[in-house]
Amino acid sequence: MLRRRMLIMLGIVLLIVLILGGYKAFSIYQQIQMFSAPKPPVSVAATEARELAWQSRLPAVGSLKALQGVDLSLETEGTVKTLLFESGQQVKRGQPLLELDSEVENALLGTAQADLGLAKVDYNRGGQLVGSQAISKGEYDRLTAQYLRNKAVVDQLKASLAKKSIAAPFSGTIGIRQVDVGEYLPSGTVIATLQDLSSLYVDFSVPEQALPKLSLQQQALISVAAFPNETFTAAISALNPKVDDATRNVQIRATLANPDGKLLPGMFANVQVLLPNPRNEVVVPQSAITYTLYGNSVYVAVPKKAENGEQENAADGKPALIAERRFVTTGEHRDGLVVVSKGLKVGEQVVTAGQLKLTQGASIAVSPDKTQKADSNSQPGTD
Known part of the structure; x- marks a missing residue:
């Protein structure tokens, strides 16, 4: 009787072991099938590399100065008898401004x-x-x-x-009044500033190596922090005939019109001098470039080929694509675009979003980069 019970218990344990072993084997089989099954393509955004007329620019920083600007003051002392102007007034040349007793x-x-x-x-x-x-x-x-x-x-x-009196030396805009009637003024006291804002100078410096690229009447694009979405056009009007022996820079002056009086003397200016001889360059969106210590690279969408060299198709019948990582040589960048001088051809599709999910040879599903459509007709460097 005891032997029979032991045989039954042993049979039950053996059955349980067989069931657990079968379940574990089935789990391992499922995992093997999951890893061996082809991965779904990674969804990325891409756009074509374009060829644009690219005009190089020489960047610099400078400041704005009035075409004519002075601080009005008297050579002699005295008591103010009459004030003939208001703060911010437009005055003409020779117009009386102040009289002393x-x-x-x-x-x-x-x-x-x-x-x-x-x-x-x-x-x-x-x-x-x-x-x-x-x-x-x-x-x-x-x-x-x-x-x-x-x-x-x-x-x-x-x-x-x-x-004992002072008149406007030139036409312009007078600043905030610094004196009042009845006030005693020592000689040399500034009563206000007078600025001719019809045109402005932009003074900036460039390295001496850039001198051969510059000439009179060459155009420059000016931007200021007060109007971040506007660009103003200036023309180089003077090149200093002496190089600063401390900085090895040369001072350049450009002139720009200011008919609306929006720009004011003393403003900080970002300058982009347009260099001659525009050339055609291959450009891609800046988001397509991956910057590393080992070099800059892009992912290019290329057709996937079978072992026999034939084009493979995806489940929807379209050509299957894979990600190919390429190291490229980049150049100037502006307006969201980067010049690629080596490693990329016109018309190739570059990934602009989703690069972090990619590895070399990964299957990808490409969708157009909608953020690039609005700028597809722009021509940086030709403005």
């Missing part, structure tokens, strides 16, 4: 003019008397000197009186 100077001028009138009468009378020898030649010379002296005193007082 000049009562003392006017009184002195009246006295000097009276003395000049008397000296002139004596001088004219002496000219008649010396001819008839009624007075000596020495007396006539004294009268002549007195007349000239009084005339010089009148001219001196008129010049001093003119310095």
Whole structure:
């Protein structure tokens, strides 16, 4: 009886072991089938490498300066009698702006003019008397000197009186007023700034190696932080004839029109000088480039071929594609595009999104990169 029970228990244990072994074998079989089954293609976005007319640019930074700009000040001291301008006003050349109290100077001028009138009468009378020898030649010379002296005193007082007022030296926009009526001004006090904003200068520096690429009237594109979505066109108007021996840079000046007065002197400017001889280059979106310490690379969508060299097709009947990693030589980049000078041909499809999921030879399903359609007709470098 005991032997029979033991045989039954042994049979049950053996059955359980067989069941567990079969389940484990089935699991291993499923895993083998899963790993051996072909992986579904990785979905990526791609666009074609294009050939564009690419104009190289020389970047620089500079600052804006007014065509004419001064800080208005008086050469003499005095009390402000009249202010003839408002802050931010447009003024014309020669327009009076400020007058100081000049009562003392006017009184002195009246006295000097009276003395000049008397000296002139004596001088004219002496000219008649010396001819008839009624007075000596020495007396006539004294009268002549007195007349000239009084005339010089009148001219001196008129010049001093003119310095009691100030007029606009050129047409432009006057700045914020710094003085008030009744205020005493020491000599040299700045009353306001005057800037001619009709045109502006852009002063910037470039390395001496870039000099052969620059010439007068060459175009440059200007951008400022105040208007990030706008570009202003300038033309090189002067090249400094001396290279700075400390920095080995040469100063360049460009001129740009400012009819709306949007740009102001002192603004920081980003400068892009358009270099001559545009050339056709292969360009791809900047998102297609993978930058590493070992070099820059792109993934290119290429047809998948069977062992016999024939084109394989996907389940939908379209040609099957795989990712091929290529190391490329890149150049200038701007407006979201990068120049590829080596490693890529026009018309090849490059992956622009989903590169992190790819490995060499991975099957891929390509969809157009919709973010590139809006810029497909743009021609960077030809603006």
